[in-house]
Amino acid sequence: MQSLVADLERSLGAGGLVSGETAAEQAFSPWTRLGKPMAIARPRSTDEVAQVLRTAGKAGVPVVPWGGRTGLVDGAHAEGAIALSLERMAAIEEIDPIGSTMTVQAGCVLEKACEAADAAGLFLPLDLGARGSATVGGVVSTNAGGNRVIRYGMTRDMILGLEVVLADGTVIPAMNRLIKNNTGYDLKQLFIGSEGTLGVVTRAVFRLRAKPASQSTAFLAVDGFAALPKLLRRVDSELGGALSAFEVMWPAFYELVTTEPAAGRSILPPGHDFYVLVESLGADPQADGERFEEVLAGVLEDGLAADAVVAKSQGERDRMWALRDDVRQTARNGPTVVFDISLPIPQMEAYLDEVRQALTGRWPRAELTVFGHLGDGNLHLIAGVGDSKARHEIEDIVYGPLKARGGSVSAEHGIGLQKLAYLPASRSAAELALMRTLKSTLDPRGILNPGKVVG
Structure with a gap:
């Protein structure tokens, strides 16, 4: 492992690798478990990202992409792995006012991308609570939703093209800028929402809209x-x-x-x-x-x-x-478990009644706080029962009724580690088998964000 760290230090140059106690100190987030990474790689270019993956792959060491580290499903947990932070790849490369596109590096903070579009007289409609910390790579890899899905759709509906680095270091330059481009498989869709398990997003082309007046x-x-x-x-x-x-x-x-x-x-x-x-x-x-x-x-x-x-x-x-x-504010009365689910609107009232009754039946003083986008079927549930060890029981209660009601265990936060056991409630055995086939094909050594999404 010392040899791997030394190789990465040489290839990334000064400031390109953080290791030891400094890496442990930076592996903190109030929102998610990050674990203790072996080191944090901070590449400055797509070529350096590819070099990190090739070097780690040869050593058989996993690589976990890091964005803004504000996820809620432990999707960036990097215990014993190389954490790959694209914070030094944060440039807005181009805004095309005629084609209404923006080309941006994956480490760019979402809020800065939105502000740049606004300054150019255009509009990037992707908006979420973590706008000031979430990065472009993070929102693409989780297919983030947010506040305007009802009109503009999810992240995947705003992406025209991507540049992605595969596990073996191969760069896929699918930087399409066309709205209509039916030339075979739409490869970018494989990586949007895959949580960094199939490839590392390094650049993206957003479709911009007319700026609202x-x-x-x-x-x-x-x-x-x-x-x-x-x-x-x-x-x-x-x-x-x-x-x-x-x-x-x-x-x-x-x-x-x-x-x-x-x-x-x-x-x-x-x-x-x-x-x-x-x-x-x-x-x-x-x-x-x-x-x-x-x-x-x-x-x-x-x-x-x-x-x-x-x-x-x-x-x-x-x-x-x-x-x-x-x-x-939902956490001010003690430990809570946060959920992000979706289901048909006609099912919501009965579902919430069922969950609330099950929680209070098990813990009489249980509290269930609910808010959501609703127009797109997305609800956020925060459950507190006064017992920090009750997570699994609470998850069974919240996720249990979803399959029969045609719901999803994850509307916009992803699967990560926390929802892995419950994914079969929303996906069929055939779908899960195909996901695993894709994973083994694109990442045969299993080094990219291992254990997440499909295990």
């Missing part, structure tokens, strides 16, 4: 779950496709983010069944704003919402989103 945001109170899907379909239809976010907070979550020590304050009075953040993006600030308020007036008049507040400034809009993003 208007942004209308409102906070609604809704009574009764039955009103939620009706409200969603109503605003989506009457806004003519401009709806970009439909975020729902259950009352326990709303209480947490609007009471001390949280910084947020109530926008609408407590006591309602649900609180909904609705947002639309458009091209005409005056007309879009008027239309947005007309739609809300209609849903209030028809009883689909009990109350509503429309943001009149960017500050008010930020205040609404700050409540939705203040997920840290």
Whole structure:
């Protein structure tokens, strides 16, 4: 192993490899277990990434790609492995205003990529709570979703091309910039969402959109779950496709983010069944704003919402989103287990009732906090039972009912290590066998992020 470290130090140059106690100190994240890597490789180019993989492969040492280290499923756990950080490959290489594309290196922080698109008069619609730390490589490898999936889709819907390095160091330069390109297999889709188990993403081509000229945001109170899907379909239809976010907070979550020590304050009075953040993006600030308020007036008049507040400034809009993003509050009452699931909207109410009853039946003082994107079927559940050793029991309760209801154990966070045992609840035996075939074909030595996704 000392020989491997020495070889990597020579090939990566000054600052290219962190080892020893320094590596152990950097292997920390409040969100996920990173383990103790043998060393942290910090390449500056695709060629150096390829060299790391070739060198590690010859030594039979696993390599675990690291992005912003804000994942929630232990997908970057690198115990005894070489952690591969692309933090020094963070350049925005090109923005093409005619073709509406952005070429960016995988180590670029998502927020910086979005800001660069905005400065060029264009729009990268990928947005999530970890925008300030998540990297392009991380969001591609996990197929991140976020707040605007209902309109723009997941990460894979925004990617035109990728550059990927395979386990043996082969570089796949699939940097397509065309929207239409039906020339055989769409190879990039193999790597989007594969969590670094099939190859290491080093560069990406994003499809950009026209920069919205208007942004209308409102906070609604809704009574009764039955009103939620009706409200969603109503605003989506009457806004003519401009709806970009439909975020729902259950009352326990709303209480947490609007009471001390949280910084947020109530926008609408407590006591309602649900609180909904609705947002639309458009091209005409005056007309879009008027239309947005007309739609809300209609849903209030028809009883689909009990109350509503429309943001009149960017500050008010930020205040609404700050409540939705203040997920840290869910951990303030003790240890919790965080879940990211999806299922058909008509199944949600019964599913949550089943989970809540099972939790309180086992632990009478159990707490279940729920919020989610809902419009795309994605719910986040945070369960606390007062017992830090109860994770497996809680997972059985949360994941158990999903298969019969056509749900998924992972909507957007990935599989990593934490959900590996539960993947058969969402994928058939034939699908899992094909995944393993792909893994063994592209990574026959099993050095790329071993143990994740397919084991």
